[in-house]
Amino acid sequence: MGKTIFFIFFAAALIQAAEIRIVERRKLDQGYFELLPGQKKEWRTPMLKVSSNPDPKIKTGLRVRVFAKHSGYGGWNRFMHIKVNGRIVERYDGNLIPRLVNRPDIKKPLKGYYQRYYGEPWYNVYGKSWDICYGKALVEPPKRFDPGFAEDVTDYLFDIDDLVTVDAPIDIQLRNNGDRYSDIVKLIKFKKQQFPMAVASVEAVTFTNPAGRLPASIKLAPPTEKQIAEFGKRFKVYPEFSEEGFRAELKNLQYSERAFADCGRHWQMRFSYPGHIWLQYSFRDKAEKFIPLLDRAKADGMEVVKVHAHWADINGKGPFTIPTEAGKRSVRRLTELCHERGMKLIVYVSPSWVKNNDDYRTEWEFSDRSGYSPKRPTWRRVCTGSPAWRSFFFNGVKSIFENFPDIDGIYVDYGIREDMERACSNPDHINAFRHSSNPLAASEDLFNRLYAYCRKHGKLMYVFAETTPNTQDYCDVHYVGESTQTMPAHRERHESYQGVLFFLTMCTFSYYSHREIYGTTMSMGHFPMAYGYGPPYGWKDKISDPLWYRYFFKAWKNLSVPGTHIYRDIRKCPLVKKAGNDLSITAYVNTSVYWIVYNRGGQTSELELSEPAENLESGRKAVRFKIPARDFVLLRLR
């Protein structure tokens, strides 16, 4: 007992020591205020950095508690502009946030399903930016900034040490930059929308960072075209179904079955198209406008095109209808354009999300809301236990297959959490699986029926679901990631998922580096989806994103050949002489034996092998590899 208490105390002391601590604080503002686009507020603080106390471990910071008080057009990091001593505090916006150090003093798990934490995305695994953009608090902000409020204000600490002069006061300016975005300006002008940024408090502080934490992100030089081409050429391809190919494969498996027997998980890759793109298409668009983009996608080897909700009419009759002849022609033309390039087209449907439209019925909802006006144009969750909704939904999918027989499949958006399905109180619904050990049993029941219907018609079924782990029996591809903010969060949340997975890097997603995204996904046995494909369709970093994607995509094509065996989280292995604790080793075995060795930790880690392996990025063979934090090597062993 005494030992346990001592141990807990000791552990707590260790955690305390590693945390960032605020040493001194100067409150700049007395309570809540709002800034509209174009408005700013300025302060001058007394000096914080003084020559009489030159402790290099103490840094100057700016702590801001803020949120964007509207939904859907970006969070604080899009709107807030900070200047310190006349200089812009760069690189915290658009999720490129190395200046953001921490939420130093609040680390509480939130109650509720997701178990998100307060805290900056890298400090804790779950980020806040999703909440910032879409939280309930944005529409109806609480009067008080209550730390217990589930989707509350966000608290950030920026490192501004390099912008501050010793023995001088600091000038600080906070501005709402909404007036500098054309889309926001249009919404202000024509729709009379307001985009206030709500600020709870601003403090100039000094702080210590004893653990020398990693910055929130780093920017790496993207690969050059030459590097992309050379990397791609290092993969060895055998003629399809050749005897020597099968020989190599079987010999590699014979070796791997023994060498990698001690692993966390082993499975065999099923078929999937390795490259998918997400096209921002609506039936109102002329399909031809996407030709340059589809040409590029084809040239890079993409094989599936997905269109999201607005491909059909979701505001009027819906959600499966195309109201005009021109719209129908546009959908058919887009299908043709994809097929001419050897690509499949899959279209959005959802068994759980519906926009309030002319067909909308309140009796689909989880609780009886018959008094509620169905005219409000907003997305609502509907219940998979509703016979009326099931009938509407399946007839909708049927109408797609009948009206557009050439469409190759559906993208099924899902959004029901475990607590919802069981808690449904609508008397018209049939809660058939109330006593099942699987809290999402009704959804799985529906998915199975839907997949059977897709198979019958030869259609692909791609599912987006953050919360249903075992999808191998009821879809072709399972996407995760829409509400997962960081790569450590992804690893924690989707570790045990089985099926053919892809990770969706949404616009609110933040990452340490591009290599972290590919290293994490490939070490887990899957790959990210190309969110958009070239300007202006959704890349965050329009230069680097496509280059990194193309660079690793070639590798993924070779790693994900159907039939490939994957041995994940290899522990003891005769090949390894020395490996750092933070390294995850995953083998892909087909006509070659590949290793992804990913460093999850915050320090450079070392790997030493008993025989040389080829680093496929450099083309060089070695036995020792130094792997930087949140980075990886791709090796070929045989």
Ligand SMILES: [Zn+2]
């Ligand atoms: Zn229900």
